[in-house]
Amino acid sequence: xxxxxxxxxxxxxxxxxxxxxxxxxxxxxxxxxxxxxxxxxxxxxxxxxxxxxxxxxxxxxxxxxxxxxxxxxxxxxxxxxxxxxxxxxxxxxxxxxxxxxxxxxxxxxxxxxxxxxxxxxxxxxxxxxxxxxxxxxxxxxxxxxxxxxxxxxxxxxxxxxxxxxxxxxxxxxxxxxxxxxxxxxxxxxxxxxxxxxxxxxxxxxxxxxxxxxxxxxxxxxxxxxxxxxxxxxxxxxxxxxxxxxxxxxxxxxxxxxxxxxxxxxxxxxxxx
Amino acid sequence: xxxxxxxxxxxxxxxxxxxxxxxxxxxxxxxxxxxxxxxxxxxxxxxxxxxxxxxxxxxxxxxxxxxxxxxxxxxxxxxxxxxxxxxxxxxxxxxxxxxxxxxxxxxxxxxxxxxxxxxxxxxxxxxxxxxxxxxxxxxxxxxxxxxxxxxxxxxxxxxxxxxxxxxxxxxxxxxxxxxxxxxxxxxxxxxxxxxxxxxxxxxxxxxxxxxxxxxxxxxxxxxxxxxxxxxxxxxxxxxxxxxxxxxxxxxxxxxxxxxxxxxxxxxxxxxx
Amino acid sequence: xxxxxxxxxxxxxxxxxxxxxxxxxxxxxxxxxxxxxxxxxxxxxxxxxxxxxxxxxxxxxxxxxxxxxxxxxxxxxxxxxxxxxxxxxxxxxxxxxxxxxxxxxxxxxxxxxxxxxxxxxxxxxxxxxxxxxxxxxxxxxxxxxxxxxxxxxxxxxxxxxxxxxxxxxxxxxxxxxxxxxxxxxxxxxxxxxxxxxxxxxxxxxxxxxxxxxxxxxxxxxxxxxxxxxxxxxxxxxxxxxxxxxxxxxxxxxxxxxxxxxxxxxxxxxxxx
Numbered sequence: 001x002x003x004x005x006x007x008x009x010x011x012x013x014x015x016x017x018x019x020x021x022x023x024x025x026x027x028x029x030x031x032x033x034x035x036x037x038x039x040x041x042x043x044x045x046x047x048x049x050x051x052x053x054x055x056x057x058x059x060x061x062x063x064x065x066x067x068x069x070x071x072x073x074x075x076x077x078x079x080x081x082x083x084x085x086x087x088x089x090x091x092x093x094x095x096x097x098x099x100x101x102x103x104x105x106x107x108x109x110x111x112x113x114x115x116x117x118x119x120x121x122x123x124x125x126x127x128x129x130x131x132x133x134x135x136x137x138x139x140x141x142x143x144x145x146x147x148x149x150x151x152x153x154x155x156x157x158x159x160x161x162x163x164x165x166x167x168x169x170x171x172x173x174x175x176x177x178x179x180x181x182x183x184x185x186x187x188x189x190x191x192x193x194x195x196x197x198x199x200x201x202x203x204x205x206x207x208x209x210x211x212x213x214x215x216x217x218x219x220x221x222x223x224x225x226x227x228x229x230x231x232x233x234x235x236x237x238x239x240x241x242x243x244x245x246x247x248x249x250x251x252x253x254x255x256x257x258x259x260x261x262x263x264x265x266x267x268x269x270x271x272x
Numbered sequence: 273x274x275x276x277x278x279x280x281x282x283x284x285x286x287x288x289x290x291x292x293x294x295x296x297x298x299x300x301x302x303x304x305x306x307x308x309x310x311x312x313x314x315x316x317x318x319x320x321x322x323x324x325x326x327x328x329x330x331x332x333x334x335x336x337x338x339x340x341x342x343x344x345x346x347x348x349x350x351x352x353x354x355x356x357x358x359x360x361x362x363x364x365x366x367x368x369x370x371x372x373x374x375x376x377x378x379x380x381x382x383x384x385x386x387x388x389x390x391x392x393x394x395x396x397x398x399x400x401x402x403x404x405x406x407x408x409x410x411x412x413x414x415x416x417x418x419x420x421x422x423x424x425x426x427x428x429x430x431x432x433x434x435x436x437x438x439x440x441x442x443x444x445x446x447x448x449x450x451x452x453x454x455x456x457x458x459x460x461x462x463x464x465x466x467x468x469x470x471x472x473x474x475x476x477x478x479x480x481x482x483x484x485x486x487x488x489x490x491x492x493x494x495x496x497x498x499x500x501x502x503x504x505x506x507x508x509x510x511x512x513x514x515x516x517x518x519x520x521x522x523x524x525x526x527x528x529x530x531x532x533x534x535x536x537x538x539x540x541x542x543x544x
Numbered sequence: 545x546x547x548x549x550x551x552x553x554x555x556x557x558x559x560x561x562x563x564x565x566x567x568x569x570x571x572x573x574x575x576x577x578x579x580x581x582x583x584x585x586x587x588x589x590x591x592x593x594x595x596x597x598x599x600x601x602x603x604x605x606x607x608x609x610x611x612x613x614x615x616x617x618x619x620x621x622x623x624x625x626x627x628x629x630x631x632x633x634x635x636x637x638x639x640x641x642x643x644x645x646x647x648x649x650x651x652x653x654x655x656x657x658x659x660x661x662x663x664x665x666x667x668x669x670x671x672x673x674x675x676x677x678x679x680x681x682x683x684x685x686x687x688x689x690x691x692x693x694x695x696x697x698x699x700x701x702x703x704x705x706x707x708x709x710x711x712x713x714x715x716x717x718x719x720x721x722x723x724x725x726x727x728x729x730x731x732x733x734x735x736x737x738x739x740x741x742x743x744x745x746x747x748x749x750x751x752x753x754x755x756x757x758x759x760x761x762x763x764x765x766x767x768x769x770x771x772x773x774x775x776x777x778x779x780x781x782x783x784x785x786x787x788x789x790x791x792x793x794x795x796x797x798x799x800x801x802x803x804x805x806x807x808x809x810x811x812x813x814x815x816x
Binding site: 292297301319351401 | 549550551553560580582583584585586587599602603604605606607608611726727728763764765766776777778779780781789
């Protein structure tokens with residue numbers, strides 16, 4: 001197993017107004033005073049396991065191996081879902097077993113999932129409504145100090161899965177969808193650079209997003225005139241629909257939004 | 273006196289848009305390069321000493337003993353209120369003497385309050401409008417390095433007090449109020465788990481919040497159907513009024529808001 | 545050259561919702577696990593080089609010498625603008641060559657600007673749309689570890705300049721303008737304490753801001769009755785127009801906004 005990096009990232013849907021994230025940081029630093037804590041975001045839409053999972057998947061790989069990624073998007077807090085730690089791609093993931101880490105687990109050949117059951121690594125008193133503070137934060141902190149993850153509970157082979165919208169082939173088209181709008185209004189799709197890499201350099205293509213049609217994958221925003229829409233690989237290494245110096249989420253409105261289908265037809269087969 | 277933990281928390285009403293909090297962090301790190309800084313929140317409603325004080329009281333205890341809690345909610349900046357450091361419950365509190373730390377001080381048997389008057393521990397130039405940067409940040413940083421707090425100024429025994437709305441007995445009822453809405457719309461009251469602990473397990477009760485009547489204290493959100501209101505102990509260890517998978521602050525509107533009276537009548541005496 | 549402080553500040557227009565800032569932090573910590581990272585703000589208005597530059601200029605000086613200030617306000621990402629590092633006033637500045645650091649460079653007698661061209665200090669793969677993560681973050685991290693800045697590329701003497709609105713003398717008046725509204729609604733001008741220092745103590749003056757006329761420069765908010773407008777030196781050491789316990793940006797509306805001219809006529813010459 002990877003040596004811990006001493007870094008703990010935190011992803012939640014708690015917002016920045018309340019002291020809840022700070023309470024978790026206090027718990028972490030009480031157990032491991034040397035932990036370095038990095039916020040990924042606390043603005044995941046409330047309860048959105050799918051968006052939270054996608055953000056963690058896009059981000060974790062930029063941290064050193066052995067980093068602990070603590071995430072609390074947990075609509076079922078206090079219910080029966082298990083608390084888990086997952087070990088995948090030399091990183092640790094700690095949070096609720098509600099599918100949040102499934103997008104990462106399902107793409108790794110080897111991974112381990114541990115049902116957190118040993119209360120020795122929890123806070124002494126467990127609030128039924130804030131497992132983030134009472135279970136996940138202390139477990140993440142112990143992991144960052146080098147506690148053997150297999151001491152935290154028993155291995156399980158049935159973590160909760162969720163249907164992650166993955167791009168699929170339809171005849172010779174590649175069909176994905178818009179999964180998120182970012183701060184700039186760029187519409188992020190679920191199509192990664194890798195999935196279209198062979199086409200980025202060599203061949204032309206036509207991209208249809210609802211009723212919007214784009215004739216190529218651009219390299220950067222300035223490749224089209226100001227105010228014009230374009231498709232390009234964005235900051236998360238995913239295809240995104242943007243408007244040069246504009247806000248695509250706002251300007252394209254109902255035409256292109258979360259869930260809208262994105263079809264890439266490569267030039268060879270394009271008859272349209 | 274407690275050894276410093278090297279951690280400094282910061283609570284303000286400055287928001288996240290301006291560079292003011294970063295200026296304070298620069299001052300702190302210039303004096304103690306090893307300080308570890310944790311933001312509690314910068315979204316306290318502007319000038320709300322009562323809400324700021326409540327948030328610090330709920331949060332500080334999760335940090336290690338010897339942590340310095342720097343807080344700047346300071347409507348009277350530049351006026352005559354004194355700058356103070358308070359030592360209570362093995363933690364340090366640094367900020368304006370306007371009642372901000374009174375909720376913590378008044379519940380501790382032993383505490384010390386020091387009027388910060390020795391300018392040796394301040395910035396060389398003191399802006400009349402930003403004591404956070406020029407007095408509180410450098411003092412907090414010196415404390416985090418182990419400077420004896422009694423060197424910072426003279427002990428005082430008359431810190432400014434504020435009326436903190438505490439729950440009270442009325443006949444056999446317990447009467448509190450709603451003090452805050454959090455990011456999820458949960459309505460946090462001033463009634464703590466401890467105050468109702470004997471009733472949580474053993475006896476039924478009726479909770480009246482304005483015209484809303486609830487028949488029990490639930491354990492977790494899922495104890496009632498989606499969309500239904502409930503009362504439970506929330507993330508701050510305080511009784512809160514919530515709606516399962518809903519936003520109580522929005523959905524209950526005028527019926528339940530900050531200041532609304534919350535009455536707990538225990539089953540033995542409930543005739544209603 | 546200054547020894548690095550090990551601190552890296554980050555200023556962007558990315559907002560707090562997306563994981564982009566966290567990706568940069570992951571890259572930084574992968575290269576220099578001991579780096580201490582401080583956010584200045586991520587709420588610079590999108591693409592506003594002028595406001596971003598002003599904020600960095602007001603803030604950097606509170607950090608220890610040898611701090612690296614990483615800034616990504618970069619409307620031309622992927623275009624032809626160069627990536628640069630600037631050395632000025634014993635601090636390092638890393639970001640796009642689009643004028644962002646010009647307000648700092650132009651006021652320093654000695655400074656060096658380096659065109660970042662040695663790809664050894666970049667990420668292996670460079671995304672055309674996210675130089676913050678792929679060029680600026682790794683370069684900042686290397687600088688924070690003590691890499692000689694002159695190894696990062698070649699010195700240039702033609703960094704991009706921008707017209708910074710500086711206050712000017714008009715007859716015996718000093719004429720500046722409002723450059724920003726802060727979280728409290730205080731209207732920050734481009735007139736610094738230094739520029740009016742001789743008048744602060746000794747002589748009266750009349751300040752005109754659009755149609756609003758103020759008869760003095762106050763020391764603190766409480767110098768005027770609640771609800772009344774005033775001019776004073778604010779938290780950034782700049783003259784600001786405020787309302788005691790009010791929100792000047794909101795209450796003064798169209799009368800006083802970003803770009804509104806601010807004229808200071810000193811008492812000797814005041815006939816109005």
